[in-house]
Amino acid sequence: MKHPSPDHKGTFMDNPNSGRSGRRLRRIAALATVAVLGATTLAAPAVAKPAKDRDTTKTNGRWAADSVDPATLPLGSMYHVVDQIGARALWNLGYTGAGVNVAVIDTGVAQVAALSGTDKVVAMVDLSAEAGVPEAVYQDTYGHGTHMMGIIAGRTPGATAARAKDNPQWFMGVAPDAGLISVKAGDNTGAVDVSQIIAGIDWVTEHADELDIRVLNLSFTSDTLQEYLTDPLTHAVERAWRAGIVVVVAAGNDGLGQTRLGVPANDPYVIAVGGLRADGNGAFSSPSWATNGNGVRNPDVGAPGAGIISLRAPGSRVDIEYPGARVGDHLFRGSGSSQAAAVVSGAAALLLDAKPWLTPDQVKVALRRSADANGLPLGHQMFAGQGLVRVDRALNALTSGATQYHLPATGLGSLHSSRGSLPPVEVLGVPVLGETTVLGTPWLGGTWIGDRWTDGTWDGVHWSNGAWLGAEWTGVHWSGVHWSGLHWSGVHWSGVHWSNSAWSGSSWTGSSWSGVHWSGVHWSGVHWSNSSWL
Numbered sequence: 001m002k003h004p005s006p007d008h009k010g011t012f013m014d015n016p017n018s019g020r021s022g023r024r025l026r027r028i029a030a031l032a033t034v035a036v037l038g039a040t041t042l043a044a045p046a047v048a049k050p051a052k053d054r055d056t057t058k059t060n061g062r063w064a065a066d067s068v069d070p071a072t073l074p075l076g077s078m079y080h081v082v083d084q085i086g087a088r089a090l091w092n093l094g095y096t097g098a099g100v101n102v103a104v105i106d107t108g109v110a111q112v113a114a115l116s117g118t119d120k121v122v123a124m125v126d127l128s129a130e131a132g133v134p135e136a137v138y139q140d141t142y143g144h145g146t147h148m149m150g151i152i153a154g155r156t157p158g159a160t161a162a163r164a165k166d167n168p169q170w171f172m173g174v175a176p177d178a179g180l181i182s183v184k185a186g187d188n189t190g191a192v193d194v195s196q197i198i199a200g201i202d203w204v205t206e207h208a209d210e211l212d213i214r215v216l217n218l219s220f221t222s223d224t225l226q227e228y229l230t231d232p233l234t235h236a237v238e239r240a241w242r243a244g245i246v247v248v249v250a251a252g253n254d255g256l257g258q259t260r261l262g263v264p265a266n267d268p269y270v271i272a273v274g275g276l277r278a279d280g281n282g283a284f285s286s287p288s289w290a291t292n293g294n295g296v297r298n299p300d301v302g303a304p305g306a307g308i309i310s311l312r313a314p315g316s317r318v319d320i321e322y323p324g325a326r327v328g329d330h331l332f333r334g335s336g337s338s339q340a341a342a343v344v345s346g347a348a349a350l351l352l353d354a355k356p357w358l359t360p361d362q363v364k365v366a367l368r369r370s371a372d373a374n375g376l377p378l379g380h381q382m383f384a385g386q387g388l389v390r391v392d393r394a395l396n397a398l399t400s401g402a403t404q405y406h407l408p409a410t411g412l413g414s415l416h417s418s419r420g421s422l423p424p425v426e427v428l429g430v431p432v433l434g435e436t437t438v439l440g441t442p443w444l445g446g447t448w449i450g451d452r453w454t455d456g457t458w459d460g461v462h463w464s465n466g467a468w469l470g471a472e473w474t475g476v477h478w479s480g481v482h483w484s485g486l487h488w489s490g491v492h493w494s495g496v497h498w499s500n501s502a503w504s505g506s507s508w509t510g511s512s513w514s515g516v517h518w519s520g521v522h523w524s525g526v527h528w529s530n531s532s533w534l
Contacts, residue, residue: 174346221262235411275305
């Protein structure tokens with residue numbers, strides 16, 4: 001699966017010469033570790049901030065109480081993104097995502113101030129290869145997941161949506177009062193196997209009622225040629241959709257020459273999101289890394305995805321490897337359909353805050369019918385569907401006749417084919433191939449057979465009393481596990497190609513990324529969506 005890549009200077013985004021680079025997702029025999037966070041979990045001393053850090057963040061990323069001129073903020077700042085999609089209009093009506101929880105299957109979450117608070121990260125699950133590593137469990141050792149969660153629901157400590165317009169130095173995600181469920185699947189290289197992603201989706205589906213999960217963000221894609229009607233991954237996302245969860249998926253970052261959405265964005269039930277670049281004065285264009293539809297299945301909507309400034313995961317892989325993407329001390333710049341999907345996940349949370357009775361089909365039709373095509377070039381349907389998402393207009397959009405009647409996916413296709421063209425993920429040096437999960441259990445098609453992840457059921461190991469371990473993991477050697485399977489949506493970090501080195505047995509600073517594909521699934525194509533982290 002691909003994750004978004006960095007874009008331009010100092011962000012992780014699109015690089016026209018990068019091809020399908022992204023993070024490799026490894027398949028790993030992981031210990032399922034789950035924590036439901038209590039009131040004190042994120043207030044641990046390890047994340048305590050000095051008094052001066054409690055209020056706001058400037059465009060340069062430093063937490064400070066002084067104000068900044070909005071005109072000096074880049075178009076990819078969240079201050080401008082929330083206005084570009086009409087989110088601030090809902091804030092002014094009192095709709096900020098409160099009471100809505102968004103699950104994010106990604107690379108974990110970092111302990112940063114803008115994701116702190118008892119109402120922010122509600123629960124954490126670790127299905128990655130690092131679940132058994134005390135220093136890394138739950139932690140975003142790669143950096144992608146934290147960036148996505150910041151876009152969706154990050155919030156400067158003490159900041160409020162009601163006062164945000166007059167405090168542009170604050171960091172505010174699209175739905176700043178929504179809760180987050182972190183489902184970690186990728187490790188410090190971003191690698192993950194499609195079987196881990198399916199397991200994560202099933203876990204979210206099973207615990208949706210318990211944790212009030214209304215939205216699921218999937219910022220990755222697979223380049224498999226398998227039809228959605230039989231693919232195991234599309235079957236999993238449809239199961240979540242039928243369970244009442246709005247599933248938002250990145251369209252992919254394979255470039256404008258690619259006329260086929262990645263999996264699971266090709267599934268007609270979910271909301272597929274294409275990435276757009278804000279050009280100023282209300283105009284948007286399609287970045288070079290954007291994936292086109294084929295005229296039959298196009299993205300449903302487009303959203304800002306180029307040069308998006310969100311939360312940095314200090315000491316993570318991309319943070320160390322791509323210091324040029326840092327924006328001050330707390331922020332990081334990135335591009336891709338991964339970021340665009342996160343924007344729409346936040347928009348869905350706002351809409352559900354305002355109208356909690358809406359079904360996933362109604363949320364989708366409201367966002368499509370209210371999308372804005374003004375300011376988009378001709379032919380935008382191929383890369384941005386109905387247009388730029390406008391959640392303010394979606395609030396009053398008609399939702400009659402919203403029920404979808406597409407043929408359902410059976411999941412009876414090949415698990416191996418679902419991994420796509422990338423090299424297989426390896427577990428202890430042995431590639432995971434064929435109809436076998438990362439746990440070595442057989443895949444029987446349409447059913448997740450292995451409901452035990454090494455030492456626990458899907459009810460979760462450590463459901464109660466879970467907490468951040470607070471240990472430093474930046475100096476740990478990740479001995480010997482290779483990820484090769486999904487891409488995080490084709491994203492590049494600061495224009496650099498992930499070049500052929502595996503992260504095995506070397507320290508964080510000891511290897512380079514250039515040229516590696518996350519074999520099998522991409523984040524956002526189960527690639528990090530064909531753009532780069534800069």
